[in-house]
Amino acid sequence: MTISFSRTALLLPLLILAGTAAEAQNAAPTATVIAIPPLATAKNVDTDAGTTTWGLANQISDLIIADLKTTDAFILADVSKVRIPSYPEVTAPAYSQWRSVHAKLLLSGFVNARDDGRLTVGCYVYDVQTGRELARQGFAVSPNEWRRAAHRCADAAYVKASGKTPQFDSRIAYIAESGRPESPTKRLAMMDFDGANHIFLTDEQVTVLTPRWSPKADRIAYVSLTGGAPQVRIADVSSSGDRPLLPPGSVSFAPAFSPDGQRIALTISLNANSDIYALPVDGGGPQRLTASPAIDTSPSYSPDGSRIVFVSDRSGSPQLYVMDSDGSNQRRISFGGGDYGSPAWSPDGERIAFARSQGPLSAVGSMAVDGSNERIVTTGPNDEEPAWSPDGSRIVFQRQDPATRRTALAMVPAAGGEVRSVLTPQGASDPSWAERQE
Amino acid sequence: MRHSKLLLLAAALLSGSAVAEAQVRFPVIIPLGRSQPAPPPGMAPAPMGSPAMLQSDLVMKAGGDTVYFSAHGATLDAIATASLAAQARWLLANPFARVRLEGHGGANDSRDYALAIGDRRANAVRDFLISQGVAPPRISTSSWGKERPGTVRIGTSIVATGPRVVTTVE
Numbered sequence: 001m002t003i004s005f006s007r008t009a010l011l012l013p014l015l016i017l018a019g020t021a022a023e024a025q026n027a028a029p030t031a032t033v034i035a036i037p038p039l040a041t042a043k044n045v046d047t048d049a050g051t052t053t054w055g056l057a058n059q060i061s062d063l064i065i066a067d068l069k070t071t072d073a074f075i076l077a078d079v080s081k082v083r084i085p086s087y088p089e090v091t092a093p094a095y096s097q098w099r100s101v102h103a104k105l106l107l108s109g110f111v112n113a114r115d116d117g118r119l120t121v122g123c124y125v126y127d128v129q130t131g132r133e134l135a136r137q138g139f140a141v142s143p144n145e146w147r148r149a150a151h152r153c154a155d156a157a158y159v160k161a162s163g164k165t166p167q168f169d170s171r172i173a174y175i176a177e178s179g180r181p182e183s184p185t186k187r188l189a190m191m192d193f194d195g196a197n198h199i200f201l202t203d204e205q206v207t208v209l210t211p212r213w214s215p216k217a218d219r220i221a222y223v224s225l226t227g228g229a230p231q232v233r234i235a236d237v238s239s240s241g242d243r244p245l246l247p248p249g250s251v252s253f254a255p256a257f258s259p260d261g262q263r264i265a266l267t268i269s270l271n272a273n274s275d276i277y278a279l280p281v282d283g284g285g286p287q288r289l290t291a292s293p294a295i296d297t298s299p300s301y302s303p304d305g306s307r308i309v310f311v312s313d314r315s316g317s318p319q320l321y322v323m324d325s326d327g328s329n330q331r332r333i334s335f336g337g338g339d340y341g342s343p344a345w346s347p348d349g350e351r352i353a354f355a356r357s358q359g360p361l362s363a364v365g366s367m368a369v370d371g372s373n374e375r376i377v378t379t380g381p382n383d384e385e386p387a388w389s390p391d392g393s394r395i396v397f398q399r400q401d402p403a404t405r406r407t408a409l410a411m412v413p414a415a416g417g418e419v420r421s422v423l424t425p426q427g428a429s430d431p432s433w434a435e436r437q438e
Numbered sequence: 439m440r441h442s443k444l445l446l447l448a449a450a451l452l453s454g455s456a457v458a459e460a461q462v463r464f465p466v467i468i469p470l471g472r473s474q475p476a477p478p479p480g481m482a483p484a485p486m487g488s489p490a491m492l493q494s495d496l497v498m499k500a501g502g503d504t505v506y507f508s509a510h511g512a513t514l515d516a517i518a519t520a521s522l523a524a525q526a527r528w529l530l531a532n533p534f535a536r537v538r539l540e541g542h543g544g545a546n547d548s549r550d551y552a553l554a555i556g557d558r559r560a561n562a563v564r565d566f567l568i569s570q571g572v573a574p575p576r577i578s579t580s581s582w583g584k585e586r587p588g589t590v591r592i593g594t595s596i597v598a599t600g601p602r603v604v605t606t607v608e
Contacts, residue, residue, distance in 0.1 A: 183586055207585055210549055223553075228540055228580025230553050251557060251581070254550040267554060272561030272579075274554040295554040311551060317510055318551050339510075341548025357546045385549065430549065 032161040035077040035103035036065050040087040040110045049143035057111045060150040067154035067168045073161050077103040098128045107157045118142050123153035125160050134160045167391040170435045173211040173220050177427035181405045188222055195423055201235055213434035214261045221255035232266050254297045258305050265299035276310055289327035300345045309343040309352050333371030342385050347392040355384045364397045377416040390435035398429040481531045492607040500524035507601040512558040526570030536608045539563050541581045544600040556581030563603045
């Protein structure tokens with residue numbers, strides 16, 4: 001995918017955006033009214049995507065709408081009585097008609113067939129009230145990648161309206177579960193965040209656990225459990241490569257990429273003592289970060305890479321601790337009742353998500369990085385293994401139905417709210433979610 | 439009269455009880471057909487067989503192949519040490535057998551923590567067996583975290599057995 005438009009045109013709109021972002025913060029949580037008419041096409045021709053450019057234009061606008069509906073940042077303007085923009089109108093909107101449907105933002109665009117068989121998809125975000133262009137994005141994509149272009153267009157609108165980072169051109173890696181609960185079959189799987197393009201990355205022979213995306217969503221660190229010997233492996237999603245991170249015989253688990261994608265923090269058990277180490281992904285010796293005789297595990301980097309949150313039972317029960325990424329300044333941050341586990345540092349660096357087990361219940365929540373302001377957002381018999389959405393607005397986690405013992409993925413707004421199911425072909429656990437970059 | 443006494447003596451010598459008495463009196467009786475050292479008290483070696491047969495023999499003679507732990511514990515309580523002492527005697531009686539110790543976490547543990555504490559529990563059992571005289575190369579350890587939640591049926595309900603180490607003959 002390539003960006004085919006000049007970015008210089010963005011300079012002026014960015015200044016305007018600074019103002020609108022401030023407004024959005026003051027007005028929060030008021031949603032933005034956005035008009036999304038069908039995309040236009042210069043010439044309706046057949047494509048290799050199974051439909052014409054006009055058909056794709058409608059599918060893309062439908063997908064953009066579906067993406068934006070998964071957040072509470074937007075209210076969709078009723079565009080059914082508004083004239084569909086012609087191709088020239090994509091870059092010269094008739095602002096008065098969008099004002100008439102009370103839209104604050106307009107997202108319009110086009111789909112054209114290229115001579116090389118690919119498609120050009122362009123989309124534009126306008127501030128209807130001021131009559132200004134806020135953003136434009138263009139993509140050259142193969143016909144079977146039109147969904148990515150739609151997700152990127154949705155991201156353009158989302159970023160302008162919410163001030164957050166993109167999240168729709170993203171993938172969820174997780175563990176697909178099937179078979180008997182006593183000895184389930186567990187396979188590494190990934191899909192687009194909306195469930196499209198689902199594929200399995202490992203076979204049924206080996207139990208696998210805890211996939212973690214690299215920051216660019218091109219590699220997955222995970223654990224294989226051949227014969228009860230946990231070992232961290234690295235799967236390269238684009239090349240289908242898959243290799244162990246450490247030499248055979250070492251017991252390693254709980255991997256996490258550093259924000260620059262260059263290092264992995266993980267747990268290595270040496271002489272029956274689990275400690276946290278970090279090492280370069282592409283070769284190099286592990287550096288030991290913790291040395292307590294207790295269990296230290298589940299590292300997660302802060303987004304600036306300077307700190308690591310982890311789990312230790314040095315106090316007698318599993319609790320959350322934060323340290324500098326060289327292992328110094330270790331201090332406990334969780335002091336609520338019960339056991340804490342599976343910490344995940346938020347994309348904005350402000351909070352740490354966790355699972356908290358107390359008696360028969362297991363809750364998912366988050367706390368400030370100093371341990372204050374703890375907030376539980378879900379409670380169930382088995383709500384576990386939280387991960388952040390790429391923009392930090394939501395937490396995806398696993399939830400087990402106590403009756404069927406089937407585990408599935410669900411997501412909840414990070415501030416709390418309605419829990420929504422994430423559909424997967426089989427049972428699902430251990431989610432990890434990342435925005436694609438290329 | 440003299441004849442009859444001789445006959446009686448001969449009959450007594452031929453009878454089993456007389457032979458047994460004679461053996462008790464003469465401490466030169468050597469057990470035949472036995473070249474291995476005697477097993478520890480109360481423990482006979484297993485018949486040669488498949489790992490599954492050896493596993494059954496371990497369970498039968500040591501009274502079990504599984505020891506249990508508290509929620510965050512990796513220390514052995516009295517029941518566990520008694521069971522493991524019997525397992526160690528079985529291992530000493532069967533010097534050809536090798537075992538893999540499979541450590542498990544509990545259902546309420548996080549996935550990572552369950553792997554760590556399963557590993558810790560397996561190693562606690564390993565250390566104990568070595569302290570009882572079992573040679574370290576005969577013991578390997580593993581951790582299944584919470585990926586193999588063992589279950590037992592009690593009446594109509596299924597109960598997870600959770601934190602435990604299972605000794606598996608290889």
